Amino acid sequence: MRVPTMLAGVLVLLMSMVADVLAAADVRSVRLWRAPDNTRLVFDLTGPVKHNMFTLTAPERLVIDVQGAQMTTPLEQLSFDNTPITALRSAQRSANELRMVIDLGAAVSAKSFSLPPNQQYGHRLVVDLYDKGAAPPVPATQATAPAQPVLTLPPVTSAKRDVLIAIDAGHGGEDPGALGPKGLKEKDVVLAISKELQRLINAEKGYKAQLVRTGDYFIPLRKRTEIARKMGADLFISIHADAAPRTAAFGASVFALSDRGATSETARWLADSENRSDLIGGDGGVSLDDKNPMLAGVLLDLSMTATLSSSLDVGQKVLGHMGRITSLHKKRVEQAGFMVLKSPDIPSILVETGFITNPAEASKLQSKRHQQALASSIHSGVRQFFQQSPPPGTYLAWLRDSKQSTQLAQIAQGPRTHVVSAGENLLKISQQYGVSLASLRSANRLRGDTIKVGQTLSIPATTLAIQP
Known part of the structure; x- marks a missing residue:
């Protein structure tokens, strides 16, 4: 009689596990982010779900059927200003099926995917609505073969063009980045510093700065470098604020790419944290291994040698100027496998402005005065670099050549x-x-x-x- 009793116990346990799996997950909140070419809806869930999405016309709408889910949050509080969405409604088709309908005022291209929990969020269902004419990116997992690197030359411009600098404020949207005391978010701090840096650069003749992220929305890491390349940027600067397990860690840092991996344990930890952002964004599959097939061709390209040399040069100049107004974590440019630095034809640096997890530094990073001082120091380093090494065809190159001609005439x-x-x-x-x-x-x-x-x-x- 003992064996049947044990079997009955196992059966009860299995039935309990099945019941847990089939238990409905709650949609506990809905977040919306608007980017220049797309709108992102994020449904926060209490557990994993399966879903199916399809479109209907006359009128345009997007229907999402979610298996094993229930809506437990009101939808009326969402604002759809400046988005193609006119309304979002839901209904329980059965105890185990939730239907959500997105009413649209314009045609869109839609993509949806589920995300597992990470350090900041639980299970999520993400729906991206791309404006007409803006094609959604193909996830790495859908690629049929490793992409071959293509070096795209900047657009041909007239003589005496401005030096163009792409400024990338890290994180954004549903990815807040590192979190400091009292709810301070890295994404907000670095956007403020980036905007001030843009203002300083644009105030000087011969220079032009453009922001990769102009507002509070998410951009995948790989797309950030693509945006800079489409701009025809001469330099890519990614602005961040460090986080560390120890709150005592402090000081600013500047990073350039290493094709052999990180140069210190700190650099490796930071690279892992930043690259993990793409998992939040949904592209997934991002490897820190520099031998990733999709990047190997780029990293082996000979142009990377000159680009990396310039990156280290401008990075050291920026670090030197930053050291005059804030403490430095390391007095040399570190090298690590940050995804945003892997551009073969654009010198790229990642500036960590301080440790937001250090209460004292977080207080400074939140200060507008300190943000302006940081932006000014980065600007001074960039200015020094381009005065010594102006790109051909720019106003700065013409100015340098004119001075040399005057000296030769003398x-x-x-x-x-x-x-x-x-x-x-x-x-x-x-x-x-x-x-x-x-x-x-x-x-x-x-x-x-x-x-x-x-x-x-x-x-x-x-x-x-x-x-x-």
């Missing part, structure tokens, strides 16, 4: 004379004519640097090497 003039005026010294005169102090002393048989007002000096034709 050399061609041969020996000249200069009458010393009040307030001048030998160093200032040598700089004015682009000659060395030694050659200026030798040409005038001076034993030191003492000169008198009214004294006539011979300016030698030999100059210092011209710096680009």
Whole structure:
């Protein structure tokens, strides 16, 4: 009699497990985000569900049947301004089937997918509505073969074009990024810094900055670099705010891509956190392994060598200027496998402005004054880089070449004379004519640097090497 009793117990246990699986999941909240070319609806669930989606016309509407779900949140509070949605309604078709209907005012291209729980959310059903003419991206899992890298050249522009800088504010929409004390969200802090950086760059002749993300909405990591490439960007800057398991961690960092992986445990942890964002966005399948088939061709391309060199150069200059206004986590540019840095033809850096999980740094990051100081320091580093290495065909390159032509013309003039005026010294005169102090002393048989007002000096034709 003992065996049947045990079997009965197992049967009860199995029936209980089946009942749990079939138990209805609640739709506990609905969130809506508007991006420039699409609208995203996120249904937060208490458990996993299966769903089916189809469209109806006359009038246009999208129907979603969800198996094993019940609506437990009101839908009236949603605002559909500036979206193709005119209404969202639901009805319980049966105890085990929920029907949701999205009424549309314009034709859209729709995509839906389920997401498992992560660090910030539980189970979710995501519906993306792409405006007419904006095709939805193909998820990596649907690709029939590894994509071959294609290097797209920036659009041909007229002479003296502006240097174009793409500024990417990390995270956004349903992905808040790292969370600080009192509900502070990384996505809000970095967007504010990015907008201030854009303002500073656009105020200077010869430069133009564009935001990759202009508002509070999500953009997949791979698409961020695609947007920068379509802009024809000369530089890609991704702005973030660190998080760490230890609240004591502090300081700003600058990262460039490493084709061999992270250079420290901290860099590897950060890279894992940032790249995991695409799982939140729904593209999934993002690997931190730089030998990922879809990226291997890009990483092996010879152009990456020059791009990475420029990335390290501009990164070090930005880091140097940031160190003047805030503490640094590391005094050198680190390298890690951040997805947003994997552009073979655009120098790219990721700037971590501080640790939002550190209460003291979070307080500073929330301050508008500190945000402006951070933006100013990044701007100074970028400006220094492009003054030394302006892209061909830009106003900055023309300006540099014009200065060099002027110096060469002065050399061609041969020996000249200069009458010393009040307030001048030998160093200032040598700089004015682009000659060395030694050659200026030798040409005038001076034993030191003492000169008198009214004294006539011979300016030698030999100059210092011209710096680009």
